[in-house]
Amino acid sequence: MNTNQKTRSGAIETSTSNGGMKTSQLMKLFEDELKDIYWAEKAIIKAIPKIVKNATSPELKDALENHLAQTHKQLVRVEKVFEIIGKKATAKKCEAMEGRIKEGGEIMEECEEGSMRDAGIISAGQKIEHYEIASYGTLRQFAETLGITEAANLFEQTLNEEKAADNKLT
Numbered sequence: 001m002n003t004n005q006k007t008r009s010g011a012i013e014t015s016t017s018n019g020g021m022k023t024s025q026l027m028k029l030f031e032d033e034l035k036d037i038y039w040a041e042k043a044i045i046k047a048i049p050k051i052v053k054n055a056t057s058p059e060l061k062d063a064l065e066n067h068l069a070q071t072h073k074q075l076v077r078v079e080k081v082f083e084i085i086g087k088k089a090t091a092k093k094c095e096a097m098e099g100r101i102k103e104g105g106e107i108m109e110e111c112e113e114g115s116m117r118d119a120g121i122i123s124a125g126q127k128i129e130h131y132e133i134a135s136y137g138t139l140r141q142f143a144e145t146l147g148i149t150e151a152a153n154l155f156e157q158t159l160n161e162e163k164a165a166d167n168k169l170t
Helices: 023-054 058-084 095-110 115-146 149-169
Strands: 002-006 012-016
Touching: 023 058, 023 095, 023 115, 058 115, 058 149, 095 115, 115 149
Parallel strands: none
Antiparallel strands: 002 012
16 A cells, blocks of 8 residues: 655655555655764864865865865755755764764874875865765765756755865875
8 A cells, every 4th residue: 555645845755555665664764864964064063174284285284175175165055955845954973974073184184284184184084075975976866866956956066076176185
């Protein structure tokens, strides 16, 4: 038996009793992933200034400072998606991002100041970017599947920025 109900976002929520994937389950997963990336972006905003202080290359420092400004905008987009789905913006600790940031800190401590530390910062930064690319790509697809087009478009914009940041680090 299937029942359809239009959600606040305009998406059709289908509940099935035959064991198929429920759209409401996908919405819950979407919300969990949204909370996860919200925490991750906030953690990145806290971490970047410390990373900038440890970088020596003016070009790397500039790239990191530009990405910090971009991350603030990305955080606002995530908050907008919470608004679109009618939920309060809430963070759920992202263990993966916490680990990426911790590893980056360890690299900075272990590497000699200069080009070696800069290389370590770039390595850690790319790992963070790859996590964000995976997260935003997944969120975009979930939003498309759920029919939340405005959210999908916001995630696409952020995904493109994250790919460009990764490319710049390369």
